[in-house]
Amino acid sequence: MYQLLKQVVKTGLVSExxxxxxxxxxxxxxxxxxxxxxxxxxxxxxxxxxxxxxNGCELEIHATNSPYYNLERLGIKFVASPxxxxxxxxxxxxxxxxxxxxxxxxxxxxxxxxxxxIGDCGCTGGIFGESYASxxxxxxxxxxxxxxxxxxxxxxxxxxxxxxxxxAKAQG
Amino acid sequence: xxxxxxxxxxxxxxxxxxAFRAVIEPSRLRxxxxxxxxxxxxxxxxxxxxxxxxxxxxxxxxxxxxxxxxAWLTVPLAREHPRYHGIADLFPAANRMQRAAYDLLGxxxxxxxxxxxxxxxxxxxxxxxxxxxxxxxASRFPRTADGYPFVKVDGEGVHEIPVGPVHAGTxxxxxxxxxxxxxxxxxxxQRLGYKHKGIEKRFEAMTLxxxxxxxxxxxxxxxxxxxxxxxxxxxGATGTEPPPRAxxxxxxxxxxERIANHLGDLGYLGNDVALSFGFFQFWRLKEDLLRLNxxxxxxxxxxxxxxxxxxxxxxxxxxxxxILTALDRIEPEVRRLRAIYxxxxxxxDRFMTTGEVAPELAARMGLTGLAGRASGIxxxxxxDHPVAPYDALEVRIAAQDGGDVAARAAVRFxxxxxxxxxxxxxxxxxxxxxxxxxxxxxxxGRLGVGWVxxxxxxxxxxxxxxxxxxIHRLHPHDPSWQNWPLxxxxxxxxxxxxxxxxxxxxxxxxxxxxx
Numbered sequence: 001m002y003q004l005l006k007q008v009v010k011t012g013l014v015s016e017x018x019x020x021x022x023x024x025x026x027x028x029x030x031x032x033x034x035x036x037x038x039x040x041x042x043x044x045x046x047x048x049x050x051x052x053x054x055n056g057c058e059l060e061i062h063a064t065n066s067p068y069y070n071l072e073r074l075g076i077k078f079v080a081s082p083x084x085x086x087x088x089x090x091x092x093x094x095x096x097x098x099x100x101x102x103x104x105x106x107x108x109x110x111x112x113x114x115x116x117x118i119g120d121c122g123c124t125g126g127i128f129g130e131s132y133a134s135x136x137x138x139x140x141x142x143x144x145x146x147x148x149x150x151x152x153x154x155x156x157x158x159x160x161x162x163x164x165x166x167x168a169k170a171q172g
Numbered sequence: 173x174x175x176x177x178x179x180x181x182x183x184x185x186x187x188x189x190x191a192f193r194a195v196i197e198p199s200r201l202r203x204x205x206x207x208x209x210x211x212x213x214x215x216x217x218x219x220x221x222x223x224x225x226x227x228x229x230x231x232x233x234x235x236x237x238x239x240x241x242x243a244w245l246t247v248p249l250a251r252e253h254p255r256y257h258g259i260a261d262l263f264p265a266a267n268r269m270q271r272a273a274y275d276l277l278g279x280x281x282x283x284x285x286x287x288x289x290x291x292x293x294x295x296x297x298x299x300x301x302x303x304x305x306x307x308x309x310a311s312r313f314p315r316t317a318d319g320y321p322f323v324k325v326d327g328e329g330v331h332e333i334p335v336g337p338v339h340a341g342t343x344x345x346x347x348x349x350x351x352x353x354x355x356x357x358x359x360x361x362q363r364l365g366y367k368h369k370g371i372e373k374r375f376e377a378m379t380l381x382x383x384x385x386x387x388x389x390x391x392x393x394x395x396x397x398x399x400x401x402x403x404x405x406x407x408g409a410t411g412t413e414p415p416p417r418a419x420x421x422x423x424x425x426x427x428x429e430r431i432a433n434h435l436g437d438l439g440y441l442g443n444d445v446a447l448s449f450g451f452f453q454f455w456r457l458k459e460d461l462l463r464l465n466x467x468x469x470x471x472x473x474x475x476x477x478x479x480x481x482x483x484x485x486x487x488x489x490x491x492x493x494x495i496l497t498a499l500d501r502i503e504p505e506v507r508r509l510r511a512i513y514x515x516x517x518x519x520x521d522r523f524m525t526t527g528e529v530a531p532e533l534a535a536r537m538g539l540t541g542l543a544g545r546a547s548g549i550x551x552x553x554x555x556d557h558p559v560a561p562y563d564a565l566e567v568r569i570a571a572q573d574g575g576d577v578a579a580r581a582a583v584r585f586x587x588x589x590x591x592x593x594x595x596x597x598x599x600x601x602x603x604x605x606x607x608x609x610x611x612x613x614x615x616x617g618r619l620g621v622g623w624v625x626x627x628x629x630x631x632x633x634x635x636x637x638x639x640x641x642x643i644h645r646l647h648p649h650d651p652s653w654q655n656w657p658l659x660x661x662x663x664x665x666x667x668x669x670x671x672x673x674x675x676x677x678x679x680x681x682x683x684x685x686x687x
Contacts, residue, residue, distance in 0.1 A: 154472070
């Protein structure tokens with residue numbers, strides 16, 4: 001226990017300042033009123049859905065919970081059920097074998113809800129494109145509010161996408 | 173030349189990997205596979221191909237690992253009703269591969285009791301086979317009902333827990349069907365294929381050059397291993413020799429990938445036994461390494477760093493020094509964290525005897541890679557068949573016999589330190605010279621094999637070229653194919669709450685298996 005505590009003290013705080021929202025990432029016009037966004041901005045529950053990615057984007061989503069980025073300190077946390085979620089973080093391309101599961105997850109998420117598509121494949125279908133097995137981009141299956149490009153996008157870009165989705169127009 | 177240890181005529185496939193090709197008649201398939209079993213061959217992969225544009229029928233391909241190298245057996249099959257005698261009784265891991273080969277190509281394994289579909293869900297109907305050459309990749313079919321007969325466990329107090337495809341954490345999608353009594357797991361049945369996105373069909377629309385990017389995205393956490401295996405296959409098929417500096421840098425990339433993944437897994441293993449301290453500590457170290465990758469090579473996970481003909485980025489002297497400094501910092505921290513894990517009663521209580529795969533079972537079922545080495549299967553391509561740069565490094569294998577979560581954690585720790593040692597050697601004697609040579613356009617019908625020990629296990633890329641520099645057939649094979657069935661066995665008699673821990677200790681790829 002002494003070694004563990006020593007390591008904690010020695011490591012100290014490594015969390016860095018979060019990024020500012022980037023309106024360029026917004027895919028849909030703002031669908032939510034400011035009151036709702038104000039509440040989302042304080043505590044946001046995210047359900048991640050991997051709809052067919054190569055698992056590269058998942059690595060960076062994991063990293064947003066690492067101590068450098070520490071997403072949870074912003075009141076943003078990942079939850080185990082879409083029924084508890086305010087926002088779906090979806091990686092793709094959406095495989096046809098995941099199409100129905102993604103749609104059902106979307107339907108199970110209570111209104112009002114936000115969707116952030118992560119990665120080049122989530123934004124456009126990427127290198128996998130559309131085919132007998134792939135529906136392509138996430139927006140081909142469910143409405144997307146914010147799309148974050150990158151292969152994979154960095155943790156900062158992912159955080160920026162999430163913050164953009166919840167940033168009230170009248171943030172100040 | 174006789175294939176290594178097999179009584180069939182075979183030819184050496186050009187390239188860095190020690191691979192041999194033998195074409196055998198279907199009537200001899202069983203006999204050859206029985207010999208392979210008797211000689212303790214490991215099944216590396218099984219796949220099919222459509223040879224009708226070349227005037228043939230279909231073909232079954234099997235890759236075995238033997239002490240002298242990789243034997244790639246090709247069995248020509250009929251154009252109408254292609255079928256062969258299945259081999260899952262000899263090599264249990266073949267079961268899902270045979271079913272996938274049927275779903276994609278309609279080649280049927282006789283005498284195999286399990287004929288359920290595997291990769292096909294509801295996206296295309298039965299009787300339609302996407303990897304056939306006359307199948308248009310853009311075809312769309314109305315969704316059909318996706319029935320799948322899970323094996324039902326009956327008995328007093330037995331009930332089922334269905335989990336997935338969408339999981340509770342940030343995990344790839346797949347379905348797990350638990351049959352439990354109380355908290356004890358009586359049976360686990362997996363259903364995978366949710367991420368099937370037509371990767372193999374996609375390759376066939378690409379040139380050898382274009383395919384490199386796709387290979388690096390078969391399984392994102394093993395991008396270096398797949399890109400290297402792809403490059404090795406492409407270089408073999410085109411007679412290209414990557415320069416020595418490129419070989420050394422590939423070794424550096426692969427070991428950096430191994431360290432990064434092991435750091436991440438060791439953190440999650442702590443997290444899964446409620447020691448979030450472990451998660452934060454290991455993920456801090458992992459992030460340090462990823463940032464360094466990004467700064468030195470332009471990509472945190474080294475995607476597209478390995479390309480056919482060499483590597484896509486060079487390393488300056490200053491860059492090499494920065495990697496050494498990072499290793500000097502990370503390594504003592506990991507030693508300290510290992511001591512904390514080892515001495516933590518709660519961690520050890522959860523790790524020890526949890527999710528056991530005994531060495532005998534591992535050998536019989538064909539467990540491979542990291543998980544195999546934790547169950548006494550002492551194989552590592554960097555040791556067994558070292559290609560440049562490993563041929564000059566004398567890699568030390570990490571192995572355990574316990575077969576439990578603790579053993580899989582221990583192998584990760586040992587491999588992490590070995591990777592650091594290898595990186596130091598590689599960086600100390602980095603050859604001068606170019607990092608890339610041009611790749612010639614391949615003539616049609618050339619074979620290439622890439623066989624690389626990724627962090628999870630042996631990654632295989634088997635290539636057959638077409639006209640105009642295109643790909644006739646390419647099978648990228650992740651070792652998760654062999655290891656998923658063992659996870660079903662590892663959880664038996666464990667309690668449900670230990671499943672996430674056991675699963676994480678294997679950390680298998682969904683995307684790499686679903687293709």
